[in-house]
Amino acid sequence: MTPPSISPPAITETAITGPAIAALACEGLSKRYGELVAVEDVGFAIAPGQAYGLLGPNGAGKTTTISMLVGLLRPDAGTVTVGGVDLAEDPMRAKAGIGYVPQEIALYPELTGRENLRFFGRLFGLPRREVAGRIEEVLDLVGLTGRADSRLSTYSGGMRRRINIGAALLHRPQVLILDEPTVGVDPQSRKAILDGVERLVEEGMALLYTSHYMEEVERVCDRVAIIDHGRIIADGTRQELISLVGSADKVELSLDGDVDTALAKLRVVEGVIEAARTGATSIRLITEGGRYLLPSLITAVDGCATVTATQVVEPDLEATFLHLTGSTLRD
């Protein structure tokens, strides 16, 4: 299938400053495992303060893509740059700009949250006098200041995940990469993670966020790439992606009066594509225009029926995903 070409440049150029340097960019990334094409020709750029979502079902190639971005896996083809620094040419400097939170990370259960962070701070080579202050900042960001001196063994899975995120932020990376950060975490931790991530992006951090939870990607990300069978099949803002499904909205009307006559009148209203009775007092319409058409619909049935309730169902990312891939995300 030819990917829909709806991608405006990911980074806006301004006449005064020129093109912004992407915090993270990749081009032509590809990886095969024998016959299996795990990732093919993946490319995108994330500007500072931009949140980019990689949305795809299990096995789509998200983790393989991330492993190449963070230098854990060598691509068969393609390039990665972090703040303009080529990962293959200068891996140390490029990796210093990345904060990566994998799905699993080894933490020390007998140490407290703060002690675990101190361990990672030293591991990253942070100057000793900076570590303590930085730890307080990241504890605050992930909402664990009050529990910082409890042992990890007393933390929930979600609280451990928050320590992972804190550890990835200690060295002030340009881009934070989160691989399914809310899988298996409790609602309180999920909220703390999403709130913290939004705050970071507002402060100018670039974010790469992978998930198969549509609602999280819709909430957190400015741009979304839909990845399936290793390829980005569409990329754009939420609205651009949704428009791929077409602008047809479903409108449900409840009516009081002569429903058959109302149906005949509704069928000829401009913008109505399809209309059908769905019950004794209800009609479903497929329309171009959705809620903006409601006044015309109400006027059209005037004289034979009264509209007692309306509901407009607009397409969302879930519908887009289904439209593009033929499967639901949780397949």
Ligand SMILES: Nc1ncnc2c1ncn2[C@@H]1O[C@H](COP(=O)(O)OP(=O)(O)OP(=O)(O)O)[C@@H](O)[C@H]1O
């Ligand atoms: N080391 C490997 N050897 C062989 N095949 C692999 C290897 N790693 C991944 N794959 C395959 O590559 C494809 C992409 O896997 P990947 O883990 O990147 O997907 P994903 O989108 O991250 O899914 P998940 O959310 O399940 O991790 C899958 O078909 C997977 O089975």
